Amino acid sequence: MNAMMRRVVIGTAAVSMALSVAACGKAGDDKADGGSSSTGSKSKTIGLLLPDSVTARYDxxxxxxxxxxxxxxxxxxxxxxxxAAGDSGKQAQQVSTMITKGVKVIVISAQDAAAIKTSVQSAVDKGIKVIAYDRLAQGPVSAYVSFDNEKVGELQGQALLDSLGAKAKPSANVVMINGDDADPNAAMFKAGAHKVLDGKVKIAYEQSGLWKDTVANQKVTAAITQIGAKKIAGVYAANDGMAGGIATALKGAGISGIPLTGQDAELAGIQRIIAGTQSSTVYKAFKPEADAAAQLAVNLIEGKAIDSLATTSLTSGSGDKVPSQLLTPVSVTKANVKDTVVADKLWSVEEICTAEFAKACKAAGLQ
Incomplete structure (x- = not known):
């Protein structure tokens, strides 16, 4: 597949669109952050602020x-x-920059949902509409678009139980590595997973991995020392990035064949699923989420209603009731990689099945 082109297919709809390449440069420079070369002085300018460059999906x-x-x-x-490159202070400055540029709408995935509240208020005070993207920012935002994040956690928990099979017992020790507490989604993933796992297995160790593979690796290494390598039945990881660090820790301790969850359907996560070192991930199709945010932003910039788009509402951590549009996530295991991320052309067979994974791909029916 052409590296500059992806087409994400949801259901029976097929849409092709060109992907641009994020520009490179020094941190803090708008062009370095992938900003448009435009001055931002147009009357229909939208600011898009994403939280980090570690998670592959954003750029x-x-x-x-x-x-x-x-x-x-x-x-x-x-x-x-x-x-924001994982820096909440930098993201606050980026909001200020967008205000100075005269943008009319800001679409923001908050690095820290609580810390960004003051910046959101400042933007709204200047007459700017703010849309919370993927993460529900605090403050007077006009709309929120994301996935049903508690459902994500439920899918992760159920996939772990399914993988455990008969070994899913109240005495089975499960290590739980959650996301960053500054991200409100992390709490919803955690709540959903606990809803499914509590009473079915024993959560023997639970810590935040801060969405970092290195931190997750350290936490699981500590769990192995505390619990014992032979006594860990499975590991809940809130996303694929952390699952990568966890898989390395498990391998280093000589642990194999136990369930390890994830999220985001990152290429490395899909490859680990094919290889058998990760049992599942959660696929949140990026195109419908990005499309929904774009439609909301354009409606707001053109003064159109958003009621038909944001058909439900959620209450943010600041107590604001926010019109919301929530999409449905999908659990992915080795059994349905071909019917999900490959069928949707998120990843091609060629991208997944490199030389290192060729044998596992053949066994999984991908080649």
Missing amino acids: KFDKPLFEAKVKELCADCDVQYAN
Whole structure:
């Protein structure tokens, strides 16, 4: 598949769009953060602020998909982009920059949902509409688009139980590595997983991995020391990035064949599923989420209603009731890789089945 082109197919709909390549440069420079070369002085300017560059999805999928959909819906709209690189202070400064540039709508995936509240208020005070993207930012946001994040946790927990099979007993020790507490989604993933796992297995060790593979590796290494390598039945990891660090820790301790969950359907996660070192992930199709955010942004910038788009509501950590659009996630295991991420052309067989994974791909029916 052409490296500059992806097509994500949801159900029977097939959509092709070109992906742009994020520019490189020094941190803090708008162009370095992937920002448009435009001055941002247009009357229809939208700011897109994403939280980090460690999670592969943001620069590779969310940004180009969002930009393409905005351009499709509004030819004279301009998108200004910045990535916080995991720094909440930097993201606050980026909001200030967007305000100075005169953007009309800010679409933000908050690095820290609580810390960004003041910045959201500042933008709204200037007449700017704010859309919370993927993570529910605090403050007076106009709309929120994401997936049903408690459902994500439920899918993760159920996939772990399914993988354990008859070994899923109240005495079975499960290690639980959650996301960053600054991300409100992490609490919802955790709540959903506990809803499914509690009473079915024993959560013998639970810590935050801060969405970092290195931290997750350290936490699981500590869990192995505390519990014992032979006494761990499975590991819940809240996303694929952390699952990578955990898989390394398990291998180093001589542990194999136990369930390990994930999320985001990252390429490395899919490859581990094929290889058998990760049991599942959760696929949250990026295109419908980016498309939904773009439609909301364009409607707001053009003064149109969003009631038909944001059909439910959620209450944020600041107590604000936010019109919301929630999409449905999908659990992915080795059994349905071909029917999900490959069928949707998120990843091609060629991308998944490199020389290292060729034998496992053949056994899984991908080649």
